[in-house]
Amino acid sequence: MATPFDAILGNLGTISQLLFTVLFIALFFGFGQKLQMRQFLWEIDKGLRRLDMFRNSAKDLTLKTVKEIGKPSTDPGPQINVLMEQFLISPVDMDPAGIVGKIDHLLDVRDAKFKEDVRRIAPGADSSQVMNLENLVEASWALNTIYRIIRHFYLMGKKTNSIFIIIQLQALLPLIIQEAEAYLGAAKAFAEGQPIGDGIGPLVASRLMKDKEKRKVEKDVVVAETMMEDRRVIALKAEGPGGNVGKPGDAIKTIIEENVGKVSMVVMVDAAVKFEGETSGEISEGIGAAIGGVGTERFKIEQEATVHKIPVYAVIVKESIQEAITPMKKEIMEAGEKVIERIKSLILERSKPGDTIIVAGIGNTIGIGQ
Amino acid sequence: MSQPKPRSGSSIVITIVAAVMAVVGLYTIGLALNGNLDPTIQILYFTIAVLAFTFVVLSFTRMRRGVRIGAFTPPKVLSVVKCGQCSFKQIKNFALGDFVFKTLGKCTQCTTGDLSINGIYTEGSPKK
Known part of the structure; x- marks a missing residue:
């Protein structure tokens, strides 16, 4: 005589299939x-x-x-x-x-x-x-x-x-x-006290002001004058080697006022966030005040440039947000020389001999002296 | 600075479960390949084996991702020392107190020029 157990054994396939379907529905739709x-x-x-x-x-x-x-x-x-x-x-x-x-x-x-x-x-x-x-x-x-x-x-x-x-x-x-x-x-x-990727701006400015007489303007910003392609270049950066960004907006304003507005252009050098897929250390050129932060310093530069009708150019070095705040990578450091070449060609194209040009190295100057 | 390793308790548990699932998968695939069984039961065993192996594969691919993100080591920082007069150039490990344009004394090669740090950098991306 067939017992219920035999019936279950005989339909094991159907029962297991049914159980599996119920389990599947319960797991994927219920929970x-x-x-x-x-x-x-x-x-x-x-x-x-x-x-x-x-x-x-x-x-x-x-x-x-x-x-x-x-x-x-x-x-x-x-x-x-x-x-x-x-x-x-x-x-x-x-x-x-x-x-x-x-x-x-x-x-x-x-x-x-x-x-x-x-x-x-x-x-x-x-x-x-x-x-x-x-x-x-x-x-x-x-x-x-x-x-x-x-x-x-x-x-x-x-x-x-x-x-x-x-x-x-x-x-x-x-x-x-x-x-x-x-x-x-x-x-x-x-x-x-190691230089970080964001320090590329101050690094370029410090190369321009090397062995030149420096003076302090505004809060934690140093300035030095140099000659480049027969133009008077006023380079500025935050005072290093301590970690500092200074107040370049105030410093640029002071320099423009000192020169009674007779500044032919302002070139700002800064690190900028690259898009994924772009190479770190690549250089790009643009128009406008290249400076991050809350926006107060950019506001001051834009306002002063507008009042005196001074063109503001930006030379940026591309890097990721991680590279900007971690120790400076070799390719970013090496981009510094290329930035100086780019500034030279910009100056030759956009100004005349004898003109006064401000080159501002923007960023954290940690580990970079002057 | 030595970085403490992230806690790996959950990875150990997943590894043990994955190992059990691998055994279950192998056992059930063996059963499924037995020709004497009912085809429905064979399909059931085969399904269990596939699910078990899928769990093993997925858990290991997930763990690899975890390890990749986990181990962060700070990059090695180097200082480039150059002489202002001659072509002397030396690359040394960064030492506390080093900064770009720091003067380090007279050049050992030409004995007249001043040695200074010309650049500080890290090579390659930080290992992750």
């Missing part, structure tokens, strides 16, 4: 999104742990460097922790008139406070080292902020079970980790 979200959360969790590792590495490096260079009498840890949580409240932009001045003032106050704080926690550091330490603390601050923001959205996504927050975070995470890695590289460069 598919949940499973995917769980997988994304794992990935974000892994990324978050790496970001935590990066920020701790940067913080340890900051502490170590401050202790080595600054020779503080007390433990600088708590003070560094305070600096890590620092923030800036941007001015109200409902009435945008005069907002550039307000932002500029805020940035000046922030810069002065930051520098003063760093000087206090590292009393043994000289002015150049204070600049480097300031940059180092800023890199650690950036890593700490990235970690806090990502953790916020990760926990928020987990708490609200929102797949849209999770998907966006998971999609952006590789790029964010890449940027964080670059900041870690930057922290190392700042700790040791």
